[in-house]
Amino acid sequence: MAGSGGKIVVLMLNDEYGTSKGGISTIHRGMACLLISKGAKVYSTVLEATKGDMDDAEADGVELIFPTTSKGDPRQPELRWLTFDHRSRYPDLPSDVDFILGHVHITSRAARHIKEQRFPNAKVVQVTHVIPEDVARFKSEEKELSIEEEKAAILDDLDHADVIVAVGPRMYDYYKNETGEEERLQEFLPEPSEIFKNTQVKYRKTNMKVVLSIGRVKGVERLKGYDLSSKSMGKVFKIRPNTKWRVRGITRDDFSESKEIIQANAGKFNFVPFTPLKYATQEELSKDMQQAHVVLMPSRAEPFGLVGLEAIAAGVPVLVSDKSGLAWFLDQDPDFDRPIVEIGDDDDEEEAVQTLAKRIIKVLNRGEKEFEAARRLKERLLGSKYWEESHSKFLEIFGL
Structure with a gap:
């Protein structure tokens, strides 16, 4: 089965193409590049795109498909345009699609509908990014009460994949x-981008220290552990007042609400x-990491944790929650588990704050020694090429 010019044609469904929002979109782009590297023709839907996003897509060889709008x-x-109005909003999808790739639970229902209504012979690949039972309870009671319905909808989509x-x-x-x-x-298993792999981090011996957190605050402060970070940084400032938290x-x-939180x-x-x-962008994050003395990822629940992986690949010290999927991955190898910090359960919040604060202060105090350890971890992680087997299996799905 092959579409355009004998090439396998893959229609990837997402709301954006780029890496500035991290997570799903970064993995989306990585998968697109992987498919193209083996000769596939790749299209990607977007709701909108910046010039930078369009430049990235062109450089990658991905053709973006925008929705039609009326003046x-x-x-x-x-x-919802992708899920329910794709015939009118995305009328110009390629005619010879072999595979449709969706992301749970962002575009998984759209992938089903587009296959059923327009490409009955295409195969559907669904990529899972969320564990609703872990995430919802840290967002709101409404989300928590809807876990059963969300989980049922996800499993229904996966049943048709x-x-x-x-x-x-x-x-x-x-x-x-x-x-x-x-x-x-x-x-x-995601592979860090070349930007982070090629980042050259050097310890900057200054009295001022920089602690870096990456990811939105509003609506996910408990999920991402910003409440723990805030309390921990209060303790850090008491010991090391010349510290910047970025x-x-x-x-x-959302600045005002984020500040209030x-x-x-x-x-x-x-x-x-x-x-x-x-x-x-990843280029800007790379510069952030070169200026940072430690990167924090203290999430109470994190299906994977790409930010932490990128920081390790860059060679900067990082503290990763033991509740993250990244910690699961790192903990499989005794050479990789150095960044993991125990966040504990909800009833041990003060203990989690104390633990995190102590680890931050220790990293800042040890300075160059921590950067040397981070450099060794980077070398071991990248040298292992841990991603290769999973990428080969991923390509086999598409016959590549």
């Missing part, structure tokens, strides 16, 4: 149990200063 229509593009791709060992383990599948289920991933629209969690420390930074 004067004030409505902004949304994911030809192949299920789980990002990381934690996700693989979860969906192996929930679907009872082994034949249709594969694990995918938070990358805050927009102008962080200060509300400062508790007895009254005020915890931080530097808000907008979403960034």
Whole structure:
């Protein structure tokens, strides 16, 4: 089976093409590049794209497909257009699609609908990024009460997939149990981009120290552990007052609420200063990491944790929550588990704060020794080429 010019044609469904929002979109782009490297023709839907996104797609060899809009229509593009209005909003999809790739639970329902209504002979590949039982309870009671419905919708989409791709060992383990599948289920391990692999981090011996957090605050502060970070940084500032805490991933629209969230969690420390930074490209994140003395990823639940992987690949000291999928991956090899920090359960919050604060202070105090350890970890991780087997299996799905 092959479409355009004898090439396998893959239609990838996502809301954006780029890496500035991290996570799903970064993995989406990585998969696209992997497919193209083996000769596939790849299309990717987007709701909108910046010039940088379009330049990235052109450089990668990916053809972007935008929704049609009407002049004067004030409505902004949304994911429901892909799911329910794809015939009118995306009328110009390629005619010879062999595979449709969706992301759970962002575009997994759209992948089903587009196959059923337009490409009945195409195979559907669903990529899993979320464990609803872990994530929802840290967002809101409404989300927590809807776990059963969300999980049922995800499993329904996966039941109609030809192949299920789980990002990381934690996700693989979860969906192996929930679907009872082994034949249709594969694990995918992300490879850090060349930008981070080529980043040259050098310890900067200064009195000022920089602690870097990456990811939005609003609505996910407990999920991403920003409440723990806020309290921990209050303790850090007491010991090392000449420390800067930079938070990358805050927009102008959510700055006020993000600031309120962080200060509300400062508790007895009254005020915890931080530097808000907008979403960034991988090139900008690389520069952030070169200026940082430690990167934090203290999530209470993290299906994988790409930010932590990128920091390790860059060679900067990083502290990774033991509740993350990245910790599951690192813990499989005694050479890799150095960054893991125990966050503990909800009833041990103060203990988690103390543990995290002590680890941050220790990293800052040890200085160059921590950077040397981070360099060795980078070399071992990248030298292992841990991603190769999973990437080969991923390509086999598409006959490549």
